[in-house]
Amino acid sequence: MKEVFFFFFGLLSAVFALMAVLNRNLVKGGVSLLASFVSLAGVYFTVGAEFIGIVQVIVYGGAIIVLYLFALLTVDLKSMKAEPLRLSFLFAGGVLSGALFLIILYAGFFLEGSLSSNVSGASDLARPLFYRFLLPFEVVSVLLLVATIGAVAVARREE
Amino acid sequence: MSVYPLFILSAFLFSLGFFGVILRRNLISLFFSLELILNSANVLLVGFSKLHGNPFGELFVFFVLAVAAAEAAVGLAIVVSLYRFKKSVNSEDYTFLRW
Missing domain, CATH: 1.20.5 (Single alpha-helices involved in coiled-coils or other helix-helix interfaces)
Structure with missing residues (x-):
């Protein structure tokens, strides 16, 4: 049961994080980031880090993202010119971050042991x-x- | 439950944040990507704390949270005053410090 919730919240947080990075509308990106952080709090709950999950919702969801959205209020979003999409940056970023992802996965491949189930x-x-x-x-x-x-x-x- | 799914989630969030830092030119989007990178570190700290049964990893998440909050406040103040100065939040418009 714990695994089901873990994979559900983990997938949700990954998808919302992808939306937050790729969305061109800043307000939609901020709200997606909020959803991603709240799903991460769900991940913390499923692995038993109860207090960290609560603090994640309060500090990240309630304080930091709201601060970003308030800062967006002072920026005139309509008059902002569209961000140029550079294909070279897209390519370089994709290759570098993909390589980084694979390197980190390889580094953790030999980890053994299972998570302790006590709730902190x-x-x-x-x-x-x-x-x-x-x-x-x-x-x-x-x-x-x-x-x-x-x-x-x-x-x-x-x- | 193995620690490896948590490891994959952390690696995904970190490389996504890295990708965002390279790709986006909007300062507020850059901050979103930085928050993702900080969160990936938090996920890994919680995972290893549970793997070793040691609560100090979870305590360190507190300090990361406090530093992230301070960084967000100061960074947004800088972005707001730069926006007042240049009327733009695009990082390519801030070239006046270049020698």
Whole structure:
């Protein structure tokens, strides 16, 4: 049963990611990316990473994609000229990313073992986070503060 | 369940994001592709964390998420102010830093 849901959500996230990259309409691309991230949260749930799935929906779906869509509001999409499609870039990108895909698949081909089936909820992750990784956690809070102030300072209209 | 399907999904998302970075000329689409690349790393971290039964991989996903949020905020601020300056979000129009 778990495998069925895993393949369903994995296929869904792959298809929506393909739509997000190839769609020329930015708003449609953003919404496809949102669907892809929510399907990835489904993948996390099926492998037992429960808390990561919840955080994925909240942070990626609720915060980051909405931030992108709000930034799209400030851009005049109608007056934007169409993106030129360069066949050489299409060819180079296809060959390079296909080769990369095959290399990564080959690198993981000899992996053995199966996934453990225990579910890691919030309490399983909280203990190492707040004891062993307390310093990185605090550093990340400073990073988020710096990013907030930096975003406001960069995007402010100068008078 | 084997770890290999998760590995294939991660490899697919990574190479798709790479393809998008090469192909697209729109800055916001470039950011979408970058988010895909970050997510492929997250998928692999969760997969190996479950393979070895060690929760530290899943903890690292938190830090990746925080860095992704910071990157999105600062990057979008730069894109918005560049758009105000040049009236375009096409990366080929931003040649004024070229020597």
